[in-house]
Amino acid sequence: xxxxxxxxxxxxxxxxxxxxxxxxxxxxxxxxxxxxxxxxxxxxxxxxxxxxxxxxxxxxxxxxxxxxxxxxxxxxxxxxxxxxxxxxxxxxxxxxxxxxxxxxxxxxxxxxxxxxxxxxxxxxxxxxxxxxxxxxxxxxxxxxxxxxxxxxxxxxxxxxxxxxxxxxxxxxxxxxxxxxxxxxxxxxxxxxxxxxxxxxxxxxxxxxxxxxxxxxxxxxxxxxxxxxxxxxxxxxxxxxxxxxxxxxxxxxxxxxxxxxxxxxxxxxxxxxxxxxxxxxxxxxxxxxxxxxxxxxxxxxxxxxxxxxxxxxxxxxxxxxxxxxxxxxxx
Amino acid sequence: xxxxxxxxxxxxxxxxxxxxxxxxxxxxxxxxxxxxxxxxxxxxxxxxxxxxxxxxxxxxxxxxxxxxxxxxxxxxxxxxxxxxxxxxxxxxxxxxxxxxxxxxxxxxxxxxxxxxxxxxxxxxxxxxxxxxxxxxxxxxxxxxxxxxxxxxxxxxxxxxxxxxxxxxxxxxxxxxxxxxxxxxxxxxxxxxxxxxxxxxxxxxxxxxxxxxxxxxxxxxxxxxxxxxxxxxxxxxxxxxxxxxxxxxxxxxxxxxxxxxxxxxxxxxxxxxxxxxxxxxxxxxxxxxxxxxxxxxxxxxxxxxxxxxxxxxxxxxxxxxxxxxxxxxxx
DNA sequence: TTGTAGGCGTTATCAA
DNA sequence: TTGATAACGCCTACAA
Numbered sequence: 001x002x003x004x005x006x007x008x009x010x011x012x013x014x015x016x017x018x019x020x021x022x023x024x025x026x027x028x029x030x031x032x033x034x035x036x037x038x039x040x041x042x043x044x045x046x047x048x049x050x051x052x053x054x055x056x057x058x059x060x061x062x063x064x065x066x067x068x069x070x071x072x073x074x075x076x077x078x079x080x081x082x083x084x085x086x087x088x089x090x091x092x093x094x095x096x097x098x099x100x101x102x103x104x105x106x107x108x109x110x111x112x113x114x115x116x117x118x119x120x121x122x123x124x125x126x127x128x129x130x131x132x133x134x135x136x137x138x139x140x141x142x143x144x145x146x147x148x149x150x151x152x153x154x155x156x157x158x159x160x161x162x163x164x165x166x167x168x169x170x171x172x173x174x175x176x177x178x179x180x181x182x183x184x185x186x187x188x189x190x191x192x193x194x195x196x197x198x199x200x201x202x203x204x205x206x207x208x209x210x211x212x213x214x215x216x217x218x219x220x221x222x223x224x225x226x227x228x229x230x231x232x233x234x235x236x237x238x239x240x241x242x243x244x245x246x247x248x249x250x251x252x253x254x255x256x257x258x259x260x261x262x263x264x265x266x267x268x269x270x271x272x273x274x275x276x277x278x279x280x281x282x283x284x285x286x287x288x289x290x291x292x293x294x295x296x297x298x299x300x301x302x303x304x305x306x307x308x309x310x311x312x313x314x315x316x317x318x319x320x321x322x323x324x325x326x327x328x329x330x
Numbered sequence: 331x332x333x334x335x336x337x338x339x340x341x342x343x344x345x346x347x348x349x350x351x352x353x354x355x356x357x358x359x360x361x362x363x364x365x366x367x368x369x370x371x372x373x374x375x376x377x378x379x380x381x382x383x384x385x386x387x388x389x390x391x392x393x394x395x396x397x398x399x400x401x402x403x404x405x406x407x408x409x410x411x412x413x414x415x416x417x418x419x420x421x422x423x424x425x426x427x428x429x430x431x432x433x434x435x436x437x438x439x440x441x442x443x444x445x446x447x448x449x450x451x452x453x454x455x456x457x458x459x460x461x462x463x464x465x466x467x468x469x470x471x472x473x474x475x476x477x478x479x480x481x482x483x484x485x486x487x488x489x490x491x492x493x494x495x496x497x498x499x500x501x502x503x504x505x506x507x508x509x510x511x512x513x514x515x516x517x518x519x520x521x522x523x524x525x526x527x528x529x530x531x532x533x534x535x536x537x538x539x540x541x542x543x544x545x546x547x548x549x550x551x552x553x554x555x556x557x558x559x560x561x562x563x564x565x566x567x568x569x570x571x572x573x574x575x576x577x578x579x580x581x582x583x584x585x586x587x588x589x590x591x592x593x594x595x596x597x598x599x600x601x602x603x604x605x606x607x608x609x610x611x612x613x614x615x616x617x618x619x620x621x622x623x624x625x626x627x628x629x630x631x632x633x634x635x636x637x638x639x640x641x642x643x644x645x646x647x648x649x650x651x652x653x654x655x656x657x658x659x660x
Numbered sequence: 661t662t663g664t665a666g667g668c669g670t671t672a673t674c675a676a
Numbered sequence: 677t678t679g680a681t682a683a684c685g686c687c688t689a690c691a692a
Contacts, residue, residue: 004473005471005473005669006471008669008670009669017678017679018678018679018680019670019671019680020671020678020679020680020681021677021678021679023670023671023672024671024678027671029671029672032677032678033677033678034678035678038677038678052447052448052468052471052472053448053670054390054448054450054669054670055386055448056386056390056395056669057386057390057668057670058669058670058671059386059670059684060384060386060669060683060686061669061670061671061683062672062684063334063684065386072415072416073416077407077408077409079407082407085402086403089402089435090435098432098433099433100430100431100432101430101432102428102430103419103420103428105419105423115428117382118382118385119385119386120335120384120385138382141333141380141382142380143335225609225610247606247607250610251606254611257612258612276577277580277607280555280584281584282587335685337684337685337686338685338686339685348662348663348664349664349686350664350665350688351661351662351663353688354687354688357687359688362661362662363662364661364662365661365662368662383685384684384685386684386685387686388685388686388687389686390668390670391668391685391686391687391688392668392686392687393668
């Protein structure tokens with residue numbers, strides 16, 4: 001019960017060989033010719049003792065932990081992100097790495113990067129906001145080989161995997177104008193963490209609206225029914241709204257209905273994310289679907305490049321695809 | 331650039347003291363009287379070098395990693411769970427532990443528990459399904475002090491924090507019958523991972539329905555509009571449905587509307603989770619709200635008990651609260 | 661008040 | 677084909 005965990009030395013003793021042999025066998029080190037009988041004895045002994053190697057000791061000795069840290073706070077949890085995470089985990093463990101989600105807020109004034117560095121990870125994925133030059137220095141000096149920024153906009157200091165939020169706005173605005181909308185509005189959420197994304201998406205809408213001569217109103221909106229309902233006059237004055245995402249679209253459609261406005265007759269609405277609820281709204285919601293399925297492999301590829309070649313390149317953006325899912329009845 | 335990370339010895343040399351002194355100062359070890367000047371010199375040196383202690387080495391030496399592992403797969407990601415996780419992280423780091431989310435699937439046939447054990451965590455939180463007696467043995471033998479099962483039903487072998495899904499069903503059924511429903515249906519999702527929970531909730535509905543003499547139909551339903559629509563006859567035959575959760579409730583309400591049935595006039599519907607969308611449906615959705623706010627602190631408390639006293643107790647369930655949010659207009 | 665020395669579990673070098 | 681042995685970075689009992 002209170003016995004200390006068995007070590008490779010324990011295994012060696014039980015198998016009647018040396019510690020080194022145990023290491024050779026268990027890591028089946030190439031180039032070492034060890035008799036099958038010895039191998040079997042070692043394996044058997046390890047099994048019987050329930051031997052599990054000590055990751056810390058191995059890291060200490062080899063200088064490589066194989067850990068890939070990803071910060072929890074910077075992941076917009078949802079079906080999309082979770083699926084991507086799981087695939088990323090699979091992909092990484094396939095290549096011998098270990099993905100670990102790690103909090104970014106530390107108490108006692110210890111900055112996040114410092115806490116990450118203690119684990120001597122081989123790579124760190126974190127929101128661009130948390131990768132200050134200073135944080136980066138801490139990581140580099142702790143031997144982190146690859147740092148990649150996640151988030152809404154690219155980091156100026158490390159390679160980034162950033163969603164092209166403007167592209168979403170472009171897609172949505174194009175659709176609305178194509179369908180005949182002449183007066184647009186675009187919702188920007190006021191929630192922290194969302195506003196930034198909202199503004200990027202807005203920028204895309206703006207670009208298209210300007211290019212095609214359609215007036216556009218920016219609507220800063222908290223996710224509250226009363227707030228949306230209070231803008232009834234505004235909704236009456238436009239005929240097309242990009243709602244930022246499907247949840248905002250649902251909020252909007254609820255208050256539009258309450259105000260006696262019809263969709264898409266009086267106002268067209270476009271959401272984003274293609275949540276299950278999008279197809280369940282009446283009328284069904286037209287939305288922008290993000291395809292992140294290519295992201296895990298891209299991420300891993302970049303990661304291995306950085307690990308191999310060193311973190312040379314300053315920054316760049318990685319691709320993904322967005323498609324419009326048209327559901328409006330018309 | 332390629333310099334190896336500074337060690338405490340480097341700090342000692344720069345500060346002109348011994349390695350031991352560095353350790354004393356940086357961990358401000360009580361009982362050690364070290365001059366303020368020395369302290370300052372050590373701190374200064376550590377800063378200048380960007381010294382970050384090596385977690386692996388410390389774990390190796392002290393025998394304690396302070397790591398608390400939680401398995402990613404067993405968390406039903408959503409606003410509720412994410413908030414709880416963040417609070418748990420805060421709570422744990424406040425007490426000197428480090429929460430880390432870790433994948434449960436390993437390749438190469440290495441079972442999850444074995445991979446967890448390599449990190450020598452002090453505690454492991456994982457789905458009851460992953461905590462077989464065998465897995466537990468591996469963990470215990472690796473020095474894991476506390477193992478707590480998360481999930482839908484308690485583990486027979488370790489302490490569990492399990493949601494009282496039956497209670498949800500009881501609450502929902504009570505409400506429906508109180509409001510005059512005489513023929514109930516309860517949805518059980520067919521998705522893996524959800525079905526189990528659905529059946530627990532169903533059991534609660536069943537208990538109440540039986541006790542109050544109300545007939546109940548179990549409806550196994552995939553989350554697809556066509557499937558729900560195909561059951562139009564069934565929906566017509568009941569006057570109260572517990573929809574498992576808010577998303578299913580939304581699905582149901584969409585097809586009810588399509589079939590010309592009114593809510594709550596023809597059929598009453600109760601959801602669960604009190605998602606934002608619940609208040610946005612028309613009519614607004616009555617739902618069961620889960621309050622998990624007490625869970626992180628309870629969890630941490632149990633954890634520390636187990637660490638201190640050893641994993642003695644076989645198992646038990648921990649509390650939480652569910653409340654009914656009534657929104658129906660009537 | 662500070663320094664010396666040993667060992668935690670693992671891998672790798674070298675010798676047998 | 678296998679076995680001693682040293683070293684990774686840190687902490688701590690003990691010595692000075």
